[in-house]
Amino acid sequence: MGLDEKRTALIFKAFCDENRIKILHLLKSGEKCACKLLEEMNITQPTLSHHMKILCDSGIVIGRKEGKWMHYSISSDGIDKALCYLEKLKNIGEER
Amino acid sequence: MGLDEKRTALIFKAFCDENRIKILHLLKSGEKCACKLLEEMNITQPTLSHHMKILCDSGIVIGRKEGKWMHYSISSDGIDKALCYLEKLKNIGEER
DNA sequence: ACCTCACATTGATAAATGTCTATATGTATT
DNA sequence: AATACATATAGACATTTATCAATGTGAGGT
Numbered sequence: 001m002g003l004d005e006k007r008t009a010l011i012f013k014a015f016c017d018e019n020r021i022k023i024l025h026l027l028k029s030g031e032k033c034a035c036k037l038l039e040e041m042n043i044t045q046p047t048l049s050h051h052m053k054i055l056c057d058s059g060i061v062i063g064r065k066e067g068k069w070m071h072y073s074i075s076s077d078g079i080d081k082a083l084c085y086l087e088k089l090k091n092i093g094e095e096r
Numbered sequence: 097m098g099l100d101e102k103r104t105a106l107i108f109k110a111f112c113d114e115n116r117i118k119i120l121h122l123l124k125s126g127e128k129c130a131c132k133l134l135e136e137m138n139i140t141q142p143t144l145s146h147h148m149k150i151l152c153d154s155g156i157v158i159g160r161k162e163g164k165w166m167h168y169s170i171s172s173d174g175i176d177k178a179l180c181y182l183e184k185l186k187n188i189g190e191e192r
Numbered sequence: 193a194c195c196t197c198a199c200a201t202t203g204a205t206a207a208a209t210g211t212c213t214a215t216a217t218g219t220a221t222t
Numbered sequence: 223a224a225t226a227c228a229t230a231t232a233g234a235c236a237t238t239t240a241t242c243a244a245t246g247t248g249a250g251g252t
Contacts, residue, residue: 004117005114005115005117006114008111008117009111009112009113009116009117011111012108012111012112013112015104015105015107015108015111015112015181016105016108017105017209017210018098018105019101020105021100021101021105024185025101028184034228034229035228035229043210043211043212044212044213045228045229045230046211046212046213046229046230046231047211048229049229049230049231050209050210050211050230050231051210052229065229067219067220067228068219068220068228068229069219069228070228070229070230074185074186076186079182079185079186082182083179083182083183083186086175086178086179086182087179088124089120089124089170089175090170090172090175090176090179113239113240115240129198131197131199139240139241139242140241140242140243141198141199141200142199142201142202142241142243142244143240143241143242144199145199145200145201146200146201146239146241148199148200149200161199163198163249163250164197164198164249165199166198
């Protein structure tokens with residue numbers, strides 16, 4: 001299948017799981033340590049790690065390592081890519 | 097878990113599958129009949145029907161019945177909901 | 193009334209995903 | 223170097239999802 005389609009789907013995987021939405025919500029207030037996120041979520045540490053990988057792979061979240069800690073934050077560039085895709089869809093929708 | 101998170105995830109389910117991205121791409125050129133979509137995709141009719149249901153449930157696509165035919169088109173309102181969510185995420189991301 | 197066509201639904205199956213426990217890795221601290 | 227801590231990875235398992243073949247539904251057409 002098309003590579004573009006695969007790439008686009010990958011971006012939006014960030015948003016199609018409840019727990020990841022909750023994580024993104026927590027990151028709204030700024031960069032947060034994984035341990036802090038873990039406190040607020042009702043999941044185990046490996047599960048959090050799994051979701052953080054998906055969020056980073058999608059480009060929506062950025063990870064920054066500092067000593068033993070991982071700090072995660074929302075990537076404006078990542079959000080922009082998603083926004084850009086949606087804008088293009090919308091422009092067409094208005095033609096009808 | 098939170099209802100809001102579930103609802104948001106539902107919206108973005110529209111975009112996290114390759115075939116659905118391809119369908120949305122086909123709908124960019126305007127409203128299309130299911131049979132027309134089926135021609136362009138490499139999937140069976142029930143599979144298409146399944147994806148169209150997910151797209152409609154997410155609010156991103158609207159279906160219009162006309163005789164035996166179903167016509168699908170992209171919903172500007174649906175896209176707006178998704179855009180709105182992303183905008184809110186982005187505003188925060190810029191603070192850092 | 194019957195048939196055909198377009199689409200939806202059902203049921204089965206394989207693949208992908210989310211979750212956990214257990215373990216590994218890497219970074220400080222003593 | 224030994225230990226403790228934060229996170230990642232591996233492996234196992236259950237749930238969800240994507241897919242197809244078969245069947246149901248409903249709207250025209252003959």
